[in-house]
Amino acid sequence: MTAATHRAGSKEIREVNGGEDLEENTAAEMSGDFKRTPHWSDQLTVRGVVVSSAIGSLYSIIVMKLNLTTGLVPTLNVSAALLTFVILRTWTKILGRAGFISKPLTRQESTVAQTCAVAAYTIAYGGGFGSYLLGLNKKTYEQAGVGVEGNVAGSYKEPGIGWMTGFSFSVSFVGILILVPLRKMLIIDNKLPYPSGTATAVLINGFHTSKGDKMAQKQVRSFMKYFTLSFLWSFFQWFFSGGETCGFAQFPTFGLTAYRNTFFFDFSLTYIGAGMICSHIVNISLILGAVLSWGVMSPLLKGFEGDWFPSNIPHTSMKSLQGYKVFLTIALLLGDGLYNFIKIMFITFRNMLSKYQQKNTKTALFFPVAPPAVDNMMLDELERDEVFARETMPPWLSFTGYAVLVTISVVAIPHMFPQVKWYYVIFAYTLAPVLGFCNAYGTGLTDMNMAYNYGKVALFIVAAWAGNDSGVVAGLVVCGVIKSAVYMSADLMHDFKTGHLTHTSPRSMLVSQIIGTAIGCVTGPLSFFLFYKAFDVGNPDGVFKAPYALVYRNIAVLAVQGFSALPLHCLQLCCGFFGFAVAANVMKDLLPVRLGRWVPLPMAMAFPFLVGANFAIDMFVGTMVVFVWRRVSKEKAAAMIPAVASGFICGDGLWVLPSSMLALLKVRPPLCMMFVHS
Template sequence: MSQLRDTGSNGEEMKEIQRRETDEATENSIDRDNQDEVAAAEAAGEEEEEVKRIVPWTKQITMRGMVASLAIGFIYSVIVMKLNLTTGLVPNFNVSAALLAFVFVKSWTKFLKKAGFVSKPFTRQENTLIQTCAVACYSISLAGGFGSYLLGLNRKTYEQAGVDSEGNNPRSVKEPGVGWMTSFLFISSFVGLLALVPLRKIMIIDYKLTYPSGTATAVLINGFHTPKGDKMAKKQVQGFLRFFSLSFIWAFFQWFYTGAPKSDIPCGFVQFPTLGLVAFKNTFYFDFSPTYVGAGMICSHLVNLSLLFGAVLSYGVMWPLIGGLEGKWFPSNLSKSSMKGLNGYKVFISIAMILGDGLYNFLKILYFTATNIVASARTRRNVRTRPENQKQPPTDDLRRNEIFVRETIPIWVACIGYLAFSIISIIVIPLMFPELKWYYVVVAYILAPSLSFCNAYGAGLTDMNMGYNYGKVALFILAALSGKDNGVVAGLVGCGLIKSIVSISSDLMHDFKTGHLTLTSPRSMLLSQAIGTAIGCVVAPLTFFLFYKAFDVGNPEGEYKAPYALIYRNMAILGVEGFSALPQHCLQLCYGFFAFAIAANLSRDLLPKKVGKWVPLPMAMAVPFLVGAYFAIDMCVGSLVVFMWHKLSSRKARLMVPAVASGLICGDGLWILPASILALAKVTPPICMGFMSSK
């Protein structure tokens, strides 16, 4: 490590310093190479021993594992629900869930050991199954539509979308309820688990799809269950617990300053005008939210910078300019939530960017999938015709493949299960939502397996789950076919059906990839996923109602704006009414931003990598167009922390960033539980902190 030196040092001294540093770097490189070889040999030996110790699949799922899954799934359900109802931007928590699973069980076994009890060894298979079950649980909070298509049915979103709209009729309203939401989730979620089970060997072994998130989770879990991994995990656990405590205490401290004397007066550290009062008025301020800082540490720099660029473009430039045209482009006597005023431009331009980005990536993934399938088939055909060129796979891969295919999941189980759940859905869903005709549900379940295959294949190549885009296509088609009376409800519910099946199928393949690399039985993986899904179908609606009853969900001026509920409902209205739903000159702006989204994606794919990697992501840019700039600033602070940490010590940053980010997110997220209980009990904080101009 070079030290800071006086700038007046002579040239010979600098040459000597450079020579010494070069020699040190060479020695360190040789040491690292030797260490890598030793580590690889140790890992191979440990994996061979692991194969000998693998227990039957029925014993891989343990009671302590289910308790850990329930606890972790509930914590992340609360966190995901908060992000879903505030910004709608949720990072991937798979790696974080695997870390928490390790923390939970290791702490439990250590406690039992001190109490004098002997517990079963904690294996990588059990770690994998806990992570799978927990992720399946909190995924229902994300994909269940609580911040989008299901919440878009409630009266508050109906009123925000414009009661004067022809396609937005009062009959297209269904208030949230624990009973019908839980039933809908149970009916729609389990079909996705069975759609691609017969194709698991083709996707994982034959096509050798990488599934980057699943692979990263497996690498982390395999790393934990080694002697060196145990030391690494201990450091991560300490970092997680430290920042979890700090985040929870900070959230508790902030609560004391949020006691508004009137319900319409905002208070708290959120109101701190960190960049000045004028910037604060345009939503540019630091939110003091550990959740968003932690999410920014997990998300890539490009996502966070795209959010900031979108915030500057919208709330820094466009909305002040369009707001100045009040009385010319739109009437001046409209309410803030009217779709014929400034809010209409915010919503529909966001929709245009989301659709442009989604359409491009949808077509790109389909093309990528088709060309890769053809290339793979051609390669296998050439190998069969020239067996002398066929290479023997590595021993580790053969071992993993053998374990993966040894315990088969009968095809008839998947087929009968899919058929049974489909029949139940075809009968029950039209009874719950008469606007969605039974024959639309039949068509959806006929097309679902092929759509799921395309999505899962694309996710295996690119790590992009495009389930929401398949859902949007279904939304527009069903809204247009069902007409003005039924179109909004039919479009939103149909969107939920398709999105749920396609997304869950892709998530299951990610988990199968993790299980393949950690030598975990596919049967236990499928059962763990099913248990987690069942838990999520109960936990997610209860978590949603915790927010819905304790906070003002859906208020465009409040913390829980639920932006995607309004976006999805307006997509359905757009499908019913066409372009007549847009305010004046909004169509031209939508055309421009739709084209911008496609052009940005093309630029990123076609330009040289050095240039293309800086092109902003339209999907990320669209979120602050509607929500505001504050969370983008928080997330950029997270990126800045990661950047500086890598500059100081890249190795330590790679080890600790996931743990620290998880601690920040979990501590702040866990405070929501006592905060909700206090709000339901009508307990008001003692202080209201706000700021005003001295003028």
């Protein structure tokens, strides 16, 4: 997930809870009876695993569609938590009415099940199926330029369920064990907020009240209504899409000239829903990026055709207009990523130094029995800390497990990819604990997971280290190793924060994370192949462009080849866009909050460069719906927007199953609706 969508995600959940301070809201909602906390084995139930497996599998398909179309994936944790709770509550009530005695649903069980579901579908967008793994295939190799220095013949590996599943299992579990020994320091001692983890806890705690249960039922009814509408609308559109440029998705809303420059509304309820979830500034940034790329840069650069770049080469070549689009996208991503990387590292170390100085200058007070002056909120915090610290995992077990998993990776990964030497894998896993800690600490403070930026740094280093013959493949694979380990470690800390605030056992959370990750390592590759076999994935002119596969491969080529890989005058343009990304972030941080919050996000502006402007228009429609809805009824909008948006996304996403089955069976739509000049 990108930094832009992480900011949008935390904002989304804060809005669901009325914009109140999350820690105070959590404490207030948890003032009830927590004395009877279930044993950790009772928190991890069969029904919870079954429900979370189903939700994780469904969301893996939805997330994969988003991943392979634009690469922009909004956070779906709210809808996952909502569906998990409602299905479990319905399960319990149905069994009760049938005369079967079942355990009552607790917030601990809801927390564990939600963690398992999210861990399962996280692999679909975090496993690299739309970026570094797909960047290894032959189609992306050809798009990067056959015969180009660094992009050597044979430096590709076609996707396969077997090796992709094996790779996912090899790299996804290591990150879970990296920071387990440090969980008390991060959650209790440093009291890191982990905004998304805290917000999820607020949501789950709110469900387990009479008022929250009624609101959840209203949200689910709304979800089901718009889910059905979205599914039927996708089904209706299918009948008119009997060709590459046919159907409502090709409707020239603003005229054919604008249509040729990708400015049209394509009636995609998926991205209208995504726009409703993401914050206004993300959607505004997408529109600005669309105007900059397709309204300004593309027409200007086309004017230099035959001068700056040849006119008689394929438009997919890196020496054509496509090369400028790809490398300007990379410049925006690197400028935004590098700035935020340095900023978060600075915040992290400044915070750690402040904590260390406070520890040396102040004597911590410890009350074996809370004195009368300590209020209920303090008592509740002490009780949460006691539950969280009570169940420990021996450090030797974490270290042993880490060593075993690393050994497996050192053997398995070079076997899958001969270009990857064993010492590259050792290098990656030597850095992973340090990078994982820095990322988890920074994520706890800012809610921005920078794992992709750590992965890109590793990609540059290893690609340059391995050299011309094997640099591209080695860099992409090691990027995946680092990214997976660093991402999963921070993700687990988010879950631990949620568990801490809901009095959930860390042991049950850890086991559910492992189960969910194992499910995701199977459903992730399967959902990818559902698209890969049924649709033309990676076609820059198709629906499933998978734009970041080419971006990652070209970063590797750039690391091997140097700046000679760039088209004419592209370096100067890249420097300008890199500087713009840094300047925009500086302005956002230096300006007053009321002004800085409207500075566009460079990372969000980068998406339309490769994908087109049409999805940005869809998302802007979503943000306008939210804007008007909040004006009419702010309270109702805050409660219902996530449910309606999730219904749009899930209904359209579920249509992928029947449509892919029809495509595999060679059943074509009966009609083609298209538009031409009169």
